Amino acid sequence: MRLYNYFRSSASFRVRIALALKGLDYEYASVHLLKGGGEQFAAEFTAMNPAALVPVLDDDGVLLTQSLAIIEYLDETRPQPPLLPNDAAGRARTRAIALAIACEIHPLNNLRVLGYLSKTLSVSEEQRNAWYRHWVETGLTTVEGMLVGNDRTGACCHGDTPTLADICLVPQIFNAQRFNARLDHVPTVMRIHQHCLTLPAFAKSVPALQPDAE
Numbered sequence: 113m114r115l116y117n118y119f120r121s122s123a124s125f126r127v128r129i130a131l132a133l134k135g136l137d138y139e140y141a142s143v144h145l146l147k148g149g150g151e152q153f154a155a156e157f158t159a160m161n162p163a164a165l166v167p168v169l170d171d172d173g174v175l176l177t178q179s180l181a182i183i184e185y186l187d188e189t190r191p192q193p194p195l196l197p198n199d200a201a202g203r204a205r206t207r208a209i210a211l212a213i214a215c216e217i218h219p220l221n222n223l224r225v226l227g228y229l230s231k232t233l234s235v236s237e238e239q240r241n242a243w244y245r246h247w248v249e250t251g252l253t254t255v256e257g258m259l260v261g262n263d264r265t266g267a268c269c270h271g272d273t274p275t276l277a278d279i280c281l282v283p284q285i286f287n288a289q290r291f292n293a294r295l296d297h298v299p300t301v302m303r304i305h306q307h308c309l310t311l312p313a314f315a316k317s318v319p320a321l322q323p324d325a326e
Contacts, residue, residue, distance in 0.1 A: 113138040116157070116168040118145050119322035122218060122283035123179040124167040128322075129279045130183045132313035134190050138169075142324035145223055180214055183276060195276050206270045209258055209277035213284050217251035221287070245293045252288065255281070256298040265300065267307050274308060282308050286319065 115131065115138045117124030131138055143166050144151045151157065152164045161168050161177045169176040171189075176182045187195045196203045219225070221244045229235040229243060259265045269277035285305045288295060295302055308314045319325055 113172070114141050114170040115139070116141045116143050116160070116170070117166045118143055119319045119325045121145065121166050122222075122287050123165070123214075125283035125286065125317060125319065126179045126214075126279050127167045127169060127182050128317035129274075129282065129314055130186055130195060132317050133193060133195065133274060133279075134186055136186070136190065140323050142322075144324065180210065180276070180280075183279060187276075193273070195274070195279065197270060197275065202264070202270060205258075205264060206275045206277045209255060209269050210280040212251065212255050212258065213277075213280040216254070217248055217284060220247040241291055244291045248284070248288045248291070248293045249297070252284070252293075252295070252298045252301055256301050259300045259304070265304075267304070269304055274311065274313070278304065278308050278314075281305060282314055 113131075113136060115124070115127060117127065117140070119142070143157060145166070150164075152161075152166060157168075158164050160170075160175050163177065165177070167177075167179060167182065169182045169185075171185075176185055183195060196206055226240055226244065229240045230237070235243070259269060264270055266272040268274050269281060281301065282305055285295070285301070309318075
C-alpha cells in the first residue's frame with residue numbers, strides 16, 4: 113500500500129489518520145505541492161489522478177482518489193475498527209459533520225483557491241488571509257452548532273471513539289491555526305480536537321511528523 117500525499121494537505125492528513133486508526137502500514141510517497149511549480153502536475157501523477165490533487169492511495173494496484181472515498185473504501189475493506197457508527201442515523205450524522213468540513217469549509221480555502229486569489233485576481237496577502245479566516249470561522253461555527261448540546265456528542269464528534277467526522281475535524285483545525293483563524297468561539301470543536309490529539313493515530317499523523325515536513 114502506497115499513499116501519495118503532502119504533509120500539509122488536510123485531505124492527505126485525513127487519510128493518514130484513517131490508515132493509522134486501522135493499523136495499516138503504507139509507503140509514504142511525497143508529492144510536493146509547491147516545488148517546481150507543483151509535483152502534482154507531473155505527467156506521472158496526473159496519470160493516476162487527472163485532477164492533480166493529493167491524496168492518491170495505491171492499494172495493490174487499485175488507485176483511489178478523494179480522501180472521503182478512500183476512507184470509506186478502507187472502512188469497507190478493513191472494517192475493524194469501524195470509522196462509522198453501526199446505526200443509519202449515526203452514520204448520517206457523522207457524514208454530515210464530515211461533509212460540513214470537507215465540502216463547505218475546505219474547498220474554499222485549499223491551495224488552488226488561495227493561489228487563484230493571489231495570482232489571477234491579484235488579491236493582497238492580507239485580503240487572501242481574511243478570505244481564509246472568514247470561511248473557516250463561519251464554517252466552524254456551523255460545526256459547533258452541530259455538536260454542542262447534542263447528546264450523541266461525546267469525547268469525539270459522535271460518541272467516545274473516533275469516526276469519519278473527527279478525521280475531518282482535526283486537519284481543518286491545524287489549517288485554521290496556521291492562518292491564525294479565531295477559534296475561541298467553537299469550544300466544543302476545540303475540546304474534541306484536543307482530545308483526538310491525545311490518541312496515537314492522530315498524534316502520529318500530524319504534519320510536523322511526516323517525512324516531507326519542512
